[in-house]
Amino acid sequence: MTAVHPLLEDFEVPAHARGGQVTLNLYDHLAAYVPRRPGAHLRISSDRFGLETGVDRQLEDAEDSRKRLRWGPFAKVYRENDTSAFKKRKVIRPDGTIDWIVLRPEFRQLLADLAAGVIDGGIFYDLDRLVRQPRDLEDLIDIVEYVKRPVTGATGGRMNLINDNDRHMARMMCVMALKSSEDTARRVARQHLSAAQNGIAQGRIAYGWIHKGEHKGQLIPDEADLVVRIYEDFLSGETAYAIAKQFNAEGIKPPEARTGSSNMINKMLRNPRYAGMVAYSGRHRVGGKQIADGWSLVLFDDDGRPYLGTWEPIIAPKVWSQVQFELQRRRQKAGTSPGKTGPAPVRKYFLTGRKASPQGSTTTRTSASLHVLAPF
Template identity: 80%
Template sequence: MRPEFRQLLADLANGVIDGVIFYDLDRLVRQPQDLEDLIDIVEYVKRPVTGATGGRMNLINDSDRHMARMMCVMALKSSEDTARRVARQHLSAAQNGIAQGRIAYGWVRRGEHKGQLVPDEADVVVRIFQDFMSGESAYSIARAFNAEGIKPPAARTWSSTMVAKMLRNPRYAGMVSYAGKHRVQAPTAGDGWSLVLFDDQGRPLLGSWEPIVTPKLCSQVQFEWQRRRQKVGIKLGDSGTAPVNKYLLFEILRCSKCHRGLVGHRYQRKSGKVVQSYICPSSERGGRGGIAIAAPAAEAAVEEAMNAFLHKQLRTSQTGLDQSAGTITALQARWDQELPRRANSSTGGPRVAA
């Protein structure tokens, strides 16, 4: 979809503009459907759509419209051929161990030393993988880095999403990853292994860059990542997110200290029991922390209060309906009395002022 092109069509159809001048046809339309939509409007409004090059084509003319259709199809084929060749070049480069796309955190990302290790950043990457295997979550790792003042790759602060992407990146172990259009199977969002290219013997292809972590540690992280995903209800190979725990009072309950809305929190005790509660966020997330209330008890109390309130409203409504019914009965009786008198007035009898 091209919103600005659609706006141009609407302006031409509604008379906001008197015509269109384009430099070349392939700068005006990208798909045959775009051209047909434009031609339909030109035939309806009879306003010129002319080019500045290529013989000054004007789509208000039949012959120019036919020529434009052929040129658009040929340009589309050329564009698709180019995209296919570029994708094959990227795949070939990846199969030869050449890094594709942006250089990740841990290596020099630009300049003459692009691709070389940055020792301090490499140490941070190793720590991320090791901390994750020691039981830390992506969120706890990011929170620790922010507290220590470690500079993140390209943001003001570390986030769990940033750490998770690094944990799923097989390039840190020197393995080649590719997510282009020539993959046999599409990669899944939650799985780092689905990006790895393998040789005919089923071994991961290795790149020409210096790895930061060992393939063994990277493999352990991938298995641990999948284990944790399955633990929260995500099936193996599924790219979806974990089942959502709905908290009815999310940010409705307020902290008594900072008045920040409480957020839902779920954790599992050593006994295996799952506990849900509402907590005040930490100072990193705008709260003060230290305030918590059990979710089932809070929701039950609010539900009981709401039921009492609704029953009261219902009783009030029913009382109002009873009063309304009495008023309607009185008006109906008055109308029955007035109706014969009005009938008499219409036949010459005594008149009654309404």
């Protein structure tokens, strides 16, 4: 035992303050910490039917790792079922700035809980299940470095982010996983473009056609008549709000909503699929789609002609085009610049209740002129 310096005689140090030593092998020391309230992170990119069998299997492997490490029972399990760690979404922040981020509430909750001490460590199934974007990985690493608590993988060499060498390896693996996701996205986007150019509908089937089953894509006459009515009423001078209000008053149930809205009506008015034209807004589009412009959804060939779909149209292309010009005219009259949304005024004759058509004459409904019964 070394001699006590005279200045330290009768000098008492409380027990909780006796851990101020240093070591050149810091990360081994930190990795030796045994969490008592660890968390488990599980993620599956696609689970169409919500069975969660994939994340359940991951939880079994995470439990095995927890027991092997002799950690305490999981305090929280963060399930990201049917959740992409790659696809970004446009987010408008309260100050008006725009960012593109991956929306992962459970992952963000894990970060918050680790930083706040709700959990004191973590086990993830594998790095490619944990993150696909370097930004997310760096956010996690920042917190691990701050709280100095282990976060380790159940598979893939059991990487532990408390170790600086493992962190650098994780960064390289994350970039490789990102490249793999981008390669897959490119191939899928090419397939979607090819399908669109061949007239195959992409995405959800719009209101007016059967959505699923062996008759998927076939026309529903009653719904098609309502679509026709929407276009007629709009061309006769009605606003989207007035049309939605009238439909609600009549008890007409809108697609996938309790009540109709002007936003829903405007989307239907801009949808080129109703005119039998292919809509495409994928990654190969040179110009981005505009919020209030249906033309930016139409897919054109090299000669400037719209691609036609294989489905039965409801509205004649000429009528759909007239609606787009009328939408543009109303936006400009309201002082709304192209590509933005805004109120659309209705022109009325002075001292009368009659609304004017785009050509300036009063109109009446003419269903036969709008409803196309066969592909053109």
